[in-house]
Amino acid sequence: MSQHPITLTVNGEAVQSTVPARRLLSDFLRDDLHLTGTKRGCETGICGACSVLVDGQVVKSCLSLAVQHSGRAITTVEGLSQGETLHPLQESFMQCGGLQCGYCTPGFLMTSCAMLAANPSPSEDEVRHGLNGNLCRCTGYTQIVESILTAAEKMRGN
Amino acid sequence: MLDFDFLEPASVAEASRMLADLGDECRVIAGGTALMLGMRQRMLTPSHLVSLGRLGALRGIALDERGGLRIGALTLHAEVAASPLVRERFPMLASMAARVANPQVRNQGTIGGNLCYADPSTDPPGCLLALNAQVVLASARGERVLALSDFLVDYYTTALEPDELLSEIRVPALPADASGQYARFLRTAAEHRPLVSVAFVARRQGAVCTEARIAVGASTPIPVRLPRAEAYLAGKTVTADVAAEAADLVAADIEPVSDARGDADFRRDMVRVVARRNIAGLFGLPQE
Numbered sequence: 001m002s003q004h005p006i007t008l009t010v011n012g013e014a015v016q017s018t019v020p021a022r023r024l025l026s027d028f029l030r031d032d033l034h035l036t037g038t039k040r041g042c043e044t045g046i047c048g049a050c051s052v053l054v055d056g057q058v059v060k061s062c063l064s065l066a067v068q069h070s071g072r073a074i075t076t077v078e079g080l081s082q083g084e085t086l087h088p089l090q091e092s093f094m095q096c097g098g099l100q101c102g103y104c105t106p107g108f109l110m111t112s113c114a115m116l117a118a119n120p121s122p123s124e125d126e127v128r129h130g131l132n133g134n135l136c137r138c139t140g141y142t143q144i145v146e147s148i149l150t151a152a153e154k155m156r157g158n
Numbered sequence: 159m160l161d162f163d164f165l166e167p168a169s170v171a172e173a174s175r176m177l178a179d180l181g182d183e184c185r186v187i188a189g190g191t192a193l194m195l196g197m198r199q200r201m202l203t204p205s206h207l208v209s210l211g212r213l214g215a216l217r218g219i220a221l222d223e224r225g226g227l228r229i230g231a232l233t234l235h236a237e238v239a240a241s242p243l244v245r246e247r248f249p250m251l252a253s254m255a256a257r258v259a260n261p262q263v264r265n266q267g268t269i270g271g272n273l274c275y276a277d278p279s280t281d282p283p284g285c286l287l288a289l290n291a292q293v294v295l296a297s298a299r300g301e302r303v304l305a306l307s308d309f310l311v312d313y314y315t316t317a318l319e320p321d322e323l324l325s326e327i328r329v330p331a332l333p334a335d336a337s338g339q340y341a342r343f344l345r346t347a348a349e350h351r352p353l354v355s356v357a358f359v360a361r362r363q364g365a366v367c368t369e370a371r372i373a374v375g376a377s378t379p380i381p382v383r384l385p386r387a388e389a390y391l392a393g394k395t396v397t398a399d400v401a402a403e404a405a406d407l408v409a410a411d412i413e414p415v416s417d418a419r420g421d422a423d424f425r426r427d428m429v430r431v432v433a434r435r436n437i438a439g440l441f442g443l444p445q446e
Contacts, residue, residue, distance in 0.1 A: 022159050022160075024159075059262050063194050133261050
């Protein structure tokens with residue numbers, strides 16, 4: 001069926017590719033670009049493991065087609081660190097134990113990254129509401145929330 | 159997901175002609191959050207998708223000359239929620255949009271796509287019904303304006319003709335003495351779809367409700383207005399007992415659906431509770 005040339009930016013690098021219409025953004029990132037940090041979880045828009053940023057806004061990459069994102073800037077979990085230096089959120093998830101099996105973690109990192117960009121000083125309640133589209137079956141969320149609040153404080157320079 | 163062709167028309171007229179030519183074989187894609195699920199499960203197997211991605215003119219929020227809102231069909235839920243215009247003039251609409259599904263879906267799903275999909279278990283249709291919203295349907299033949307109540311025909315069914323697109327949602331200005339509130343019930347705190355929603359708009363003088371609009375959504379195949387409860391409230395001083403009586407009328411007058419998420423009796427009971435709390439809450443009464 002129809003093939004489409006697409007041009008987009010992924011983690012700051014220009015990417016040109018040709019995709020079939022039905023290629024999901026999540027599959028494009030994982031299978032075509034080999035950026036396997038973005039996870040396929042439920043693939044029904046519930047779990048949020050596939051969350052990535054599109055022009056700075058968090059979306060579920062299993063719910064859209066790669067062809068819809070031509071011209072956009074995508075950030076995946078691989079784009080969070082600066083070389084060997086981890087993003088403050090990644091640091092705090094490690095320090096606070098914000099993960100157990102780790103499968104949902106890339107999604108939580110991307111969602112919380114967008115959350116803190118929009119609101120650098122969220123309350124615990126705002127953090128919990130902001131995580132409404134991400135599921136974690138291991139942690140019980142307490143340490144994820146703590147990780148995000150800790151990172152927020154660090155990023156505010158306290 | 160089965161293969162399909164992806165078409166990207168550059169104007170409403172071109173999109174309309176594509177839809178007319180392709181007929182039942184094609185589907186319109188806006189954000190895609192609902193459509194992707196239907197296609198992945200092969201409940202929908204279109205041969206062609208007509209993307210609205212190039213129709214940027216259908217996105218954005220403006221005031222009309224009478225103080226009402228014109229919301230482009232491709233406006234994202236997150237944009238409705240964050241819009242200063244909406245927050246200032248229609249806080250009930252902004253508060254509803256801020257609760258649709260989850261943050262990721264609000265950043266990708268469109269208000270027009272939501273209405274066209276006509277999934278009963280979502281927030282916008284009931285809220286917009288209580289706000290007396292209208293929809294603009296555009297095609298290569300021209301435009302027509304329908305009341306939302308005429309647009310929503312049945313479960314997953316709208317009044318769209320095969321060559322039409324929803325281009326705009328119009329929300330008329332509220333009278334100066336009116337305010338409104340959108341309330342809902344979720345079975346679990348993490349659920350993304352309301353089991354019950356009650357949208358309530360009232361004109362008031364102090365504690366007296368001079369005019370009421372009540373719409374129940376998510377529990378019925380399409381959201382419905384409740385004329386008996388609205389008439390009961392008109393002219394009444396709203397007390398806790400009056401709110402409870404009106405809520406009983408609301409619950410009695412709906413025909414709830416029964417499905418895996420909740421049977422009709424449960425939904426009716428929850429409609430009664432949400433209606434009572436919403437009516438009492440808007441009039442500043444204790445809600446328990």
